[in-house]
Amino acid sequence: DQQVKQNSPSLSVQEGRISILNCDYTNSMFDYFLWYKKYPAEGPTFLISISSIKDKNEDGRFTVFLNKSAKHLSLHIVPSQPGDSAVYFCAASAMSRDDKIIFGKGTRLHILP
Amino acid sequence: DGGITQSPKYLFRKEGQNVTLSCEQNLNHDAMYWYRQDPGQGLRLIYYSQIVNDFQKGDIAEGYSVSREKKESFPLTVTSAQKNPTAFYLCASSMGPSNQPQHFGDGTRLSIL
Numbered sequence: 001d002q003q004v005k006q007n008s009p010s011l012s013v014q015e016g017r018i019s020i021l022n023c024d025y026t027n028s029m030f031d032y033f034l035w036y037k038k039y040p041a042e043g044p045t046f047l048i049s050i051s052s053i054k055d056k057n058e059d060g061r062f063t064v065f066l067n068k069s070a071k072h073l074s075l076h077i078v079p080s081q082p083g084d085s086a087v088y089f090c091a092a093s094a095m096s097r098d099d100k101i102i103f104g105k106g107t108r109l110h111i112l113p
Numbered sequence: 114d115g116g117i118t119q120s121p122k123y124l125f126r127k128e129g130q131n132v133t134l135s136c137e138q139n140l141n142h143d144a145m146y147w148y149r150q151d152p153g154q155g156l157r158l159i160y161y162s163q164i165v166n167d168f169q170k171g172d173i174a175e176g177y178s179v180s181r182e183k184k185e186s187f188p189l190t191v192t193s194a195q196k197n198p199t200a201f202y203l204c205a206s207s208m209g210p211s212n213q214p215q216h217f218g219d220g221t222r223l224s225i226l
Contacts, residue, residue, distance in 0.1 A: 004155075006155075009153070034214055036217075041219070041220070041222075042219050042220070043117070043119075043205070043217030043218050043219045043220050044156070044203070044217050045217070046214035046215070046216070049214060100158060100161065100171070101215060103148075103155040103156040103157075104155050105153065105154055105155040106155055
């Protein structure tokens, strides 16, 4: 049973436009959410996170929005750049439980010239 | 320059053999993790360790073993009992609590000859 779902396996966005990657979760105990970026043959790198006490966190071109009632979060990248082409993983954890972070299956983002 | 080192980057194993994947970190992190990534799949947790000389099974521990004799090192052994070992293996570490982002190595790709 997938607790963290990224329903879009891939997404193509024109360079300079906004990229929106979506993530849904089912476990109401999750209170900390992260986004990772992964290039081929490399390990994921941490991008941005958000605690459940917030509904928005911004870092440069990257903004994560959290909608707790809908159990949904999204990552916005604006403007999109060629180097943003990668696989993006959504992840979630429950601080009150243990150290396990649950990852989604990832969304491959293609930035088109 | 702190980070996580996984070696080797590519590894080949004959059927029936055990093989050990190395993971070393100099980030002074307490927690370490092993994940497996298959095509189209997210990161699945194999084993994790929150402290030296202690580790717990993740979601897919069967056919794998680990040790944590030193804080810096968390080797993973893929045993002959693992029926489908061909995958990309990722090691990660974090400061400890589940709200800390994990730092990943660049992975080891294991293939069966």
